[in-house]
Amino acid sequence: MNWVYIEDLKDYVEKEVELRGWLYNSRFSGKLIFLIMRDGSGFCQCVVSLNDVGEEIFEKAKKLTLESSFIVRGVVREEKRAIGGYEILVKNIEIIQLAKDYPIGPKEHGIEFLMENRHLWIRSRKQWAIQRIRNELIKGVRDFFYERKFILFDSPILTPSACEGTTTLFDIDYFGEKAYLSQSGQLYNEIGAAAFGKVYCFGPTFRAEKSKTRRHLIEFWMVEPEVAFLDLQGNMELIEDFVSYIVQRVIENKKDELEILERDISKIKNVKPPFPKISYSDAVDLLHKKGNNLLWGEDFGGDEETLISEEYDRPVFVYKYPKECKAFYMKEDLENPLLSLSCDLLAPEGYGEIVGGGQREDSYEKLIQRMEELKIPIEPYKWYLELRKYGTFPHSGFGLGIERTLSWICGIHHVRETIPLPRLLERIYP
RNA sequence: UCCUCGGUAGCUCAACGGUAGAGCGGGUGGCUGUUAACCACUAGGUUGCAGGUUCGAAUCCUGCCCGAGGAGCCA
Numbered sequence: 001m002n003w004v005y006i007e008d009l010k011d012y013v014e015k016e017v018e019l020r021g022w023l024y025n026s027r028f029s030g031k032l033i034f035l036i037m038r039d040g041s042g043f044c045q046c047v048v049s050l051n052d053v054g055e056e057i058f059e060k061a062k063k064l065t066l067e068s069s070f071i072v073r074g075v076v077r078e079e080k081r082a083i084g085g086y087e088i089l090v091k092n093i094e095i096i097q098l099a100k101d102y103p104i105g106p107k108e109h110g111i112e113f114l115m116e117n118r119h120l121w122i123r124s125r126k127q128w129a130i131q132r133i134r135n136e137l138i139k140g141v142r143d144f145f146y147e148r149k150f151i152l153f154d155s156p157i158l159t160p161s162a163c164e165g166t167t168t169l170f171d172i173d174y175f176g177e178k179a180y181l182s183q184s185g186q187l188y189n190e191i192g193a194a195a196f197g198k199v200y201c202f203g204p205t206f207r208a209e210k211s212k213t214r215r216h217l218i219e220f221w222m223v224e225p226e227v228a229f230l231d232l233q234g235n236m237e238l239i240e241d242f243v244s245y246i247v248q249r250v251i252e253n254k255k256d257e258l259e260i261l262e263r264d265i266s267k268i269k270n271v272k273p274p275f276p277k278i279s280y281s282d283a284v285d286l287l288h289k290k291g292n293n294l295l296w297g298e299d300f301g302g303d304e305e306t307l308i309s310e311e312y313d314r315p316v317f318v319y320k321y322p323k324e325c326k327a328f329y330m331k332e333d334l335e336n337p338l339l340s341l342s343c344d345l346l347a348p349e350g351y352g353e354i355v356g357g358g359q360r361e362d363s364y365e366k367l368i369q370r371m372e373e374l375k376i377p378i379e380p381y382k383w384y385l386e387l388r389k390y391g392t393f394p395h396s397g398f399g400l401g402i403e404r405t406l407s408w409i410c411g412i413h414h415v416r417e418t419i420p421l422p423r424l425l426e427r428i429y430p
Numbered sequence: 431u432c433c434u435c436g437g438u439a440g441c442u443c444a445a446c447g448g449u450a451g452a453g454c455g456g457g458u459g460g461c462u463g464u465u466a467a468c469c470a471c472u473a474g475g476u477u478g479c480a481g482g483u484u485c486g487a488a489u490c491c492u493g494c495c496c497g498a499g500g501a502g503c504c505a
Contacts, residue, residue, distance in 0.1 A: 029468090030461035049462070066455090081463070101440075106466045107454045108442055112497050168503070184505090209503055210431070222505060301501080344505095353505060401505030415505095426497095 006042035009086040012076045019044065019088065022123070023068045023099075025106060026061075033061045035090075036083065037072060043125065045082040046072050048090045060093045066105070067123070069096040115416070119430040122420060129257035130417055134406055136254050140246040141223050141402075145200050150225060153192030153199035155185030157206075160380060168209045181206035184399060187329070187384055189226035190360060193395050194387055200225035212425045213302070214414040215352050217403055219423040226397035232331075232341040232359045235396035236317055239345055239355055240273040242400070243315060247271040250409055263411040267349065270313050275345070277317040283308055299325040302352055309346040315354070319343040328370050329384075331359040331394075343398075351408035357398020364388035 003018045004011075021039030028034075031050035036043055048061040064070060074088040103113075104120055114121045121127055145152070158174065159182050169180040185201035192199035202223040209216065227238065247268055251258070258265060278286070284296050290307050294300070299321070300308070309316055320333055323340045333339035342358030361367045367388060371378060378385070406418040416422040421430065 025466080027464045027467050028461080029464055032462040032464075034464050034467090036465090045465085047463080051462080079463095081465075083465075101456075103440065103455095105441065105455050108466090110442070110498085112437095113441065115497095205505085207504070211501095211503065212498090213500065216504075220505065299503085301503090356505060399505060404505055 006037070006039050006044040006084065008041070009044065009076050009084070013078055013086070014075065016073065016075050016091070017088070018071060018073045019046070020071045021069070023064045023066055023070065024123075024125075025066070026064060028062070031058075033058070035061060035064060035072070037070075038123070038125075038128070043083050045079070045084075045087040046074065046090050047087055048093070053090060053092070057090070057093050060095055061090070063098060064093075064095065065099050066102040067099040067120075069099070070094060071096065115422075115427065116429075118421060125260055127417065129260040130406070130410055130412060131420060132257050133250055133254045133261075133410055134402070134418060136250050137246055137402065137406055137409070140249040141202065141400075143249075144242055144245050145198075145225065148198065150198040150200050151192065151196040153189060153196065153201050154203065155182065155188035155201040155224075157182045157203065168207045170206050170208045183207050184222070185224050186226070186397065186399065187381075189224055189397060190384070190387055190395065193226040193228045193397070194391070194393070197229075198225070198227050210425055214416075215302070215404060217415055217419060217422055217424060220415070220419065221402040222399045223402065224397060224399040226395060228393050228395045230359075230396040231394055232319065232343060232396060235357055235359065235398060236275075236277060236319065236343050237273070239317075239343070239357065239398055239400075240275045240315075243275075243345065243355070243405075244272050246405070247409060258410070261410050261412070263409075267411070268409060271315065275315050275317055276312050277319060278308070280318055280321045280339070283318050286311070297322050297324060302350075305346050305352045306350045309348050309350070309352075312348065315345050315347050317343050317345055319358075326358070328374050328376055329360050329367070331361045332366060332370075341396075345398075347404070347408040349408065349411075351404060353401075354404045354408060355398050355400045357396065359394065359396040362388060362392045362394050364392065 002016065003020060006019060019037055019039055021037045023035060024038040024043055025036040026034060033048040035046040035048060037046055048058060050058045071094040072088060072090055073092040074090040077087055077089055078085065079087040103117055104124065158179050160179055169183060172179050172181065183205050185203065189199055189201055200223060203221065204219055205222045206219050208218065251265060251269060281296065284294060287294050287304055287307055292304060292307055294304055308318065319342065320339045321342045322338055323330065323332060326340045326342045330340035330342045333341055340358060344353050345355035346352065347354045361370065364385060367385060403415040403418040407415050410418065412418060416424060
């Protein structure tokens with residue numbers, strides 16, 4: 001039999017096909033039944049008419065409960081009224097299993113209930129759309145770097161030392177020694193940049209921060225490029241090209257999914273280079289003008305980020321943060337030793353920081369001095385320092401958080417919906 | 431860790447000191463173009479747990495448990 005997927009139905013108009021899937025919803029109308037099947041690739045209305053199929057098959061259709069698995073055969077028809085624009089005129093139905101008491105209904109549910117049932121919630125239409133967009137976003141990430149001849153340089157997940165603060169690491173027993181789950185591939189990437197010029201790593205990262213906000217996950221995915229001989233300005237240009245590419249690609253290829261999410265495309269269609277760029281010091285002035293009384297030298301919180309980003313119709317760079325706000329490996333600004341050659345990218349609409357990056361400190365002496373100031377042990381970073389001994393080179397890179405970027409593109413309020421199975425503070429089920 | 435809000439039917443909520451109720455979902459019946467379909471009937475409860483105040487507690491008080499939102503930190 002001609003088993004096809006719902007997303008391909010347009011190629012089978014007026015032909016008889018077989019669909020295999022689950023019952024998403026159904027509506028009865030006397031001698032007519034509308035079954036909404038989902039098969040993973042899409043949603044399709046299957047029309048069962050008593051006069052066409054006879055009593056036996058009609059009764060089967062009537063018995064189907066939410067999320068029952070079944071196979072349906074029938075003729076594909078173009079139908080504007082139906083979801084997706086096509087429907088099946090059913091000839092036969094084969095029930096695989098009748099599901100009993102599926103907990104998630106078509107009406108509203110609370111977040112606690114949905115999170116407890118995440119393994120089932122992921123089947124519903126909005127969640128389906130988000131994950132399809134995630135897939136496109138990730139393909140876009142890989143294609144962008146592949147087309148620009150970056151080399152994929154996977155960094156380890158088990159690490160012996162901290163990359164940033166040590167308070168936010170998960171520690172594990174590594175044959176009697178202490179090891180940690182990676183919270184960034186940044187430092188290892190610099191090995192790759194010296195060997196291959198342009199590299200990126202892309203994988204999960206782990207932060208044991210006790211953060212409980214709509215922008216935080218304990219386990220999240222980050223893509224981190226690192227480029228030899230690139231300065232801060234070049235880094236910002238790479239970031240704006242990259243972010244624009246993935247946003248435009250999602251708009252282009254995932255129209256239906258964005259529509260399911262009721263995303264206002266006009267809010268993201270302007271995401272094209274150049275992005276506005278504002279220095280940290282100018283940003284602080286802007287905040288003061290807007291009534292915020294942040295002191296120079298303090299890092300921005302969510303409120304400050306929103307105040308800055310709401311000034312623009314596309315993501316905005318804030319660059320040259322005070323050294324104290326940033327990690328030890330950020331290069332000092334030679335024009336002002338209080339500043340670092342760092343840059344963050346703030347997404348519009350209150351989605352906050354989606355990129356953090358900058359130029360790295362390439363002076364062996366300055367790096368050692370900075371580590372001593374911050375009381376960071378030298379020994380575990382011996383290899384890192386050696387990169388500055390054997391042909392040091394200016395280099396820059398950044399990290400982009402996939403889930404934050406995805407919630408912004410999708411217009412989803414909380415990052416927990418943008419990863420299939422979110423790990424949150426005190427939630428590791430399902 | 432701190433601050434704020436919440437926990438009542440399978441789900442979403444109402445009742446705010448005086449007999450626990452609605453919508454959805456479930457069940458039964460009706461309807462040939464439905465779009466979170468609709469109409470009628472029906473089943474469904476130790477009001478998070480423990481104690482206290484009261485003639486009487488879902489409601490007020492105390493403690494605990496669980497959840498949500500936010501802060502700090504970060505992508």
